[in-house]
Amino acid sequence: AQSVTQLGSHVSVSEGALVLLRCNYSSSVPPYLFWYVQYPNQGLQLLLKYTTGATLVKGINGFEAEFKKSETSFHLTKPSAHMSDAAEYFCAVTHDNYGQNFVFGPGTRLSVLP
């Protein structure tokens, strides 16, 4: 069975600092990879996704993620954190178009300090 790990349940950065949220998956076959963001008391919004092709994927709000097959990783980065980035971030994987076997990581809560 697939699994997704996110290192660090809570990450704090200063405003303007680099954001790095880690995601590793367990799968022998590269899956489709996603990052979702959840703001307080809201549903999940898609930040970005990797399907095929270019391994560096750009998403909304200045975020990007790089798929590294050799490391089975899909880490999320943003060069300069903004206060509005404070939220919970979920990494997820699936192997099929339906997303029937959509597996989420446990989430990382990002705090941005002034």
Next chain:
Amino acid sequence: NAGVTQTPKFQVLKTGQSMTLQCAQDMNHEYMSWYRQDPGMGLRLIHYSVGAGITDQGEVPNGYNVSRSTTEDFPLRLLSAAPSQTSVYFCASSRSSGTAGTQYFGPGTRLLVL
């Protein structure tokens, strides 16, 4: 488009009561699913449907029923509520192809079982 809508936003139940969480989407998506979100565990799949009349169990189906009589609606029924079902419930939908499993989430229903 309203996207994915869920009602109610918040509900308090007593142990043993039953209720139905409503989910609707206006994007003509074939695939719909229900997740529960618990602290530190990410989202876990309860039930899903690949089209009207077709449903199947996910990771944590016990205590929940679903049906899919139309493409638009996918209600989740709690048969006899238990405190362990206190959680935030999210409904999601996706197209059958071309989206690499990208799911669109509703705003969630927060359920408290006393």
